[in-house]
Amino acid sequence: MFYDKTITENGITVLTESMPNVRSAAIGIWIGAGARDEPRSISGMSHFLEHLMFKGTKKRSAKEISEAFESMGAELNAFTSKELTAFYSRLLDENLEEGVEILADMLQNATFKEQDIESERQVVMEEISLHEDSPDEIIHDLFSDTLFSKHPLGKRILGNSKTVADFNHEKLINFYNKTYVPKNIVIAGAGSLKHEKLLALVNKFFKMPSNVQFKREEKKTKSGSQMIASKKDSEQSHVCLGALSLSATDKDRFILSVLDNILGGGMSSRLFQEVREKRGLAYAVFTYHSVHTETGSFCLYAGTSPKNTEQVYKIFREEIEKIRTDEVPEKELKRAKEHIKGQLVLGLESTTHRMMRLGKSALTHGNIYSVNELINKIDIVDAKQIKELANRLLKDDALNLALVGPFGDKSLEKYDFENKILLNT
Numbered sequence: 001m002f003y004d005k006t007i008t009e010n011g012i013t014v015l016t017e018s019m020p021n022v023r024s025a026a027i028g029i030w031i032g033a034g035a036r037d038e039p040r041s042i043s044g045m046s047h048f049l050e051h052l053m054f055k056g057t058k059k060r061s062a063k064e065i066s067e068a069f070e071s072m073g074a075e076l077n078a079f080t081s082k083e084l085t086a087f088y089s090r091l092l093d094e095n096l097e098e099g100v101e102i103l104a105d106m107l108q109n110a111t112f113k114e115q116d117i118e119s120e121r122q123v124v125m126e127e128i129s130l131h132e133d134s135p136d137e138i139i140h141d142l143f144s145d146t147l148f149s150k151h152p153l154g155k156r157i158l159g160n161s162k163t164v165a166d167f168n169h170e171k172l173i174n175f176y177n178k179t180y181v182p183k184n185i186v187i188a189g190a191g192s193l194k195h196e197k198l199l200a201l202v203n204k205f206f207k208m209p210s211n212v213q214f215k216r217e218e219k220k221t222k223s224g225s226q227m228i229a230s231k232k233d234s235e236q237s238h239v240c241l242g243a244l245s246l247s248a249t250d251k252d253r254f255i256l257s258v259l260d261n262i263l264g265g266g267m268s269s270r271l272f273q274e275v276r277e278k279r280g281l282a283y284a285v286f287t288y289h290s291v292h293t294e295t296g297s298f299c300l301y302a303g304t305s306p307k308n309t310e311q312v313y314k315i316f317r318e319e320i321e322k323i324r325t326d327e328v329p330e331k332e333l334k335r336a337k338e339h340i341k342g343q344l345v346l347g348l349e350s351t352t353h354r355m356m357r358l359g360k361s362a363l364t365h366g367n368i369y370s371v372n373e374l375i376n377k378i379d380i381v382d383a384k385q386i387k388e389l390a391n392r393l394l395k396d397d398a399l400n401l402a403l404v405g406p407f408g409d410k411s412l413e414k415y416d417f418e419n420k421i422l423l424n425t
Contacts, residue, residue, distance in 0.1 A: 002017060002370045003015055003016060003017045003358060003368060004016050004017075004195035006195070006199050008182070008199070008202060008203055008206075009203075009210070010182040010206075010207075010208060010209070010210035011181075011182035011183035011185075011210050012182045012183075012185045012186075012187060012202060012206060012208075013185070013186045013187070013362060014186075014187050014188075014189075014195075014198060014199050014202050015186060015187070015188045015189070015358045015359070015362060015368070016188070016189045016190065016193060016194075016195040016198050016358075017189075017190040017354050017355075017358060018190075018191075018192075018193065018194065018195070019190060019191050019192065019351060019354065022191050022192050022351060023092060023093055023192055024090055024091065024092055024093065024191050024192060024351050025090070025091060025092075025093050025096055025189055025190070025191035025192050025193045025351060026088065026089070026090045026189065026190050026191055026350075026351040026352040026354070026355035026356075027088060027089050027090075027091070027096070027099060027100060027103065027187070027188070027189045027198075027355065028086055028087070028088035028089075028186075028187070028188045028189075028355045028356065028358075028359045029086065029087045029088070029103055029107055029185065029186075029187055030084060030085075030086050030185065030186040030187070030188060030359040030360070030362070030363055031084065031085040031086070031179060031180055031184060031185055032083070032084065032179075032184040032185070032186070032214065032216075032363045033046060033083070033084070033085060033179035033180075033184060033214065033216075034046050034080055034081050034082050034083045034084050034085055034157070035047070035080065035081070035082050035083075035155045035156060035157045035159075036082045036083055036152040036153050036155055036216075036292075037083070037152070037179065037216060037217075038155060038159075038175070040155065040163075041163065041166070042159075042163060042166075042167070042171055042175060043155050043156060043159040043160060043163045044124070044156070044157070044158050044159015044160065044163050044164050044167075045159065045163075045167065045171070045172065045175050046080050046085050046157070046175075046179070047080040047085075047124070047157050047158055047159065048120065048121075048124055048159070048164065048167055048172070049085070049172060049175065049176060050078050050079070050080045050085050050087070051120045051123065051124060052110055052112055052116060052117070052120055052172070053078070053087065053106045053107060053110050054066075054078070054106070055110065055111070055113070055116040055120060056110070056111055056113070056116065057105045057106060057109040057110055057111060058109045058111060059105065059109070060102070060105060060106075062116075065102060065106065068098070068102055069089065069091070069099070069102070072091050072092065072095040072098065072099065073091070073092060074089050074090060074091035074092070074095060074099060075089060075090045075091070076088075076089045077089075080157055081157065082153055082155075082157065082290075082292060083216075083292055083293060083363075083364065084360065084363060084364070086356075086359065086360075087103060087106070087107065088352070088355065088356075089103065090191075090351060090352050093191065093192035093193060096193055096197070096198070096201070097201055100198070100201040100202070100205055101201075101205050104202075104205035104206050105205075107180065108206070108207065108208060112169055112172055112173065112176075114169060117167065117168070117169060117172070121164060121165070121167065124158065124159075124164050125161060125164060125165075127158060128158050128159070128160065128161055128164065131158055135230075135232055135234050135236065135237075135238050135303075135404040135405065136236075136238055136284070136303055138230065138404055139230075139238035139239075139240050139301070139402055139403075139404045140240065140299075140301075141156055142228050142230055142240070142402040142403075142404060143240035143242065143297075143299055143400065143402040144156075144297070145228060145402070146226055146227070146228050146400040146401070146402055147221075147242070147243070147244055147297050147400055148221065148297075149222075149224075151219055151221050152217065152219060153221075153292055153294075153295070177212065178212070178214060179214055180208070181208065181209075181210075181212040181213065181214050182206075182208050182209075182210050183210070183213055183214065184213075184214040185206075185208075186358075186359050186362045186363055187202055187206075188355045188356075188358040188359035188362070189355060189358075190351045190352075190354035190355040190358060191351035191354070191355075216293065218293060218294055219294065220294065221244055221294060221295045223243070223244050223397075223398050224398075224400070224419075225396070225397050225398060225399055225400060225417060225418075225419070226400055226401075226417060226418075226419035226420070226421070227400070227401040227402075227403070227412070227415055227417035227419065227420045227421070228400075228401070228402050228403070228420075228421045228423065229402070229403040229404070229405075229407050229412055229420070229421070229422050229423065230402075230403070230404045230405075230423045231405075231406065231407050231408070231422060231423065231424050232404050232405060232406065233406055234404070234405055234406060236303045236304060236305065236306070236405065237303070237304060237305070237306045237309045237403060237404065237405025237406070237407070238301070238302075238303050238304075238403065238404045238405060239300075239301065239302050239303075239304065239309060239312050239313055239316070239401075239402075239403055240299050240300070240301050240401070240402040240403075241299070241300045241313065241316045241317070241320075241399060241400070241401050241402075242297060242298045242299035242300055242399065242400060243297075243298055243393050243394055243395075243398040243399050243400060244295050244296070244297060244298075244393070244398065245289055245290075245291070245295065245296035245297050245298040245393055246289075246291055246295070246296045246393075247291060247292065247293065247294055247295055247296060248291040248292060248293060248296070248364045248365050248366075249365060249366060250291070250296075252385075252389055253291055253296075254374075254377040254378055254381060255381050255385045255386060255389045256289055256296075256298070256389060256393075257289075257340055257378065258333070258336050258337060258340065258378065258381045258386060259323070259386050259389055259390060260287050260288065260289050260298070261336040261339055261340055262323070262328055262332060262333070262336045262386070263287045263300065263319060263323065264285065264286040264287030264288075264300060264301075265286070265287065265336065265339060265340075266339055268335060269286075269287075270319050270322075270323075271285050271286070271287065271300060271302070271315075271316070271319060272285055272286070274315050274319065275302055275304075275312060275315055279311075279315075281302070281304050281305075281308045281311060281312055281315075282302040282303055282304045282308075282312065283303065284301070284302065284303045285301065285302040285303075285312075286301055286302075287299060287300050287301070288301070291364070292364075298393060298394070300316045300319075300320075302316075306405050306406050306407075309403065309405060309407075309411075310414050310415075313401070313415065320390070320394050320399075323386070323387070323390045323394075324387065324390045324391050324394060325387075326387075327383035327384060327386070327387050328383045328386050328387070329383075330383070333381075333382075333383055333386070337378050337379065337381065340378050341375050341378055341379075344371050344374055344375065345371060345375075348371060401415060401417060407422070409422060
């Protein structure tokens with residue numbers, strides 16, 4: 001096995017991958033909770049907690065935390081997603097113990113002072129305002145709204161101004177105590193480190209009680225088809241067309257990766273060539289997919305001039321129909337596979353990339369494949385499987401459309417969806 005794994009006595013999973021001939025190590029503390037795990041009344045709390053972890057502990061101020069990492073020449077960062085929260089650092093191997101100790105202090109001894117809650121509330125409110133003023137970002141939230149509706153995966157990572165305004169010390173502590181528990185934590189390390197060393201540091205510094213268990217509420221998703229448009233006075237319109245997709249454990253997710261790459265995974269992809277190179281209709285055009293506990297999403301995206309919105313939408317529909325109707329030519333299939341495999345191998349050069357793969361795979365997929373195993377799974381994908389998966393996922397009655405731009409009611413009549421929602425923002 002290319003990695004080592006130990007579960008500590010109190011339930012924390014420790015994963016490491018040693019990389020010879022590097023001087024750095026990447027350490028990540030992964031919490032198996034994100035936006036989907038929040039009651040709607042506290043939407044955005046996972047992200048808010050992530051911010052507060054940097055505001056100081058019982059023995060360190062926020063400035064002292066920053067100074068400590070910068071004095072080591074280290075990087076410190078964090079992110080929140082639908083199902084995860086992660087705190088991570090890349091540092092010199094000689095500073096491993098100090099880095100782990102500070103991360104442990106941040107995650108276990110954050111003070112959640114009232115003045116910090118108040119100041120960070122303003123920061124997050126500004127972040128929400130910036131996000132809502134960015135059509136190229138809000139489009140993806142709208143697309144998620146159309147797909148997931150009332151499902152937990154439809155909850156927004158930032159929350160909204162109403163929920164964030166109601167956050168207080170008691171609510172934050174309650175959510176923290178439910179989610180930041182040992183059996184819901186993975187600590188991953190990659191680079192110049194030994195498994196026994198990191199394990200000893202985790203046992204030394206992480207003293208969380210082990211008598212609390214976190215259980216995610218799972219809920220079935222229902223496939224449907226609708227259109228949602230947000231009216232915004234902007235220079236560009238933004239288009240997302242797609243459907244519900246595969247879960248994180250679905251065996252066909254490797255086929256999906258190849259399908260994604262063929263449609264919009266690079267400069268030689270079908271959408272890039274048709275929308276940008278041949279017609280000059282967009283600067284940004286791509287596809288993406290995400291996988292979650294019960295389901296996932298697949299999206300075709302472009303930002304274009306408002307007058308070209310319908311044309312881009314029609315090209316999207318045409319390309320979906322082509323990949324459902326005709327098998328991908330062997331040359332194109334090979335290019336897509338080689339692109340994916342190349343990206344996998346290039347990622348091996350980064351300690352942070354390897355650490356991320358360990359932590360995310362453990363919490364999301366439940367298993368961790370070596371790069372060679374992943375390459376083999378990509379290699380065996382064939383054109384017939386891609387066509388079958390495209391027909392399974394991208395049926396007409398499963399497609400959802402999200403638009404952001406200067407639209408009126410009449411301009412939306414051109415789109416062939418029975419269920420249409422126009423939002424005025």
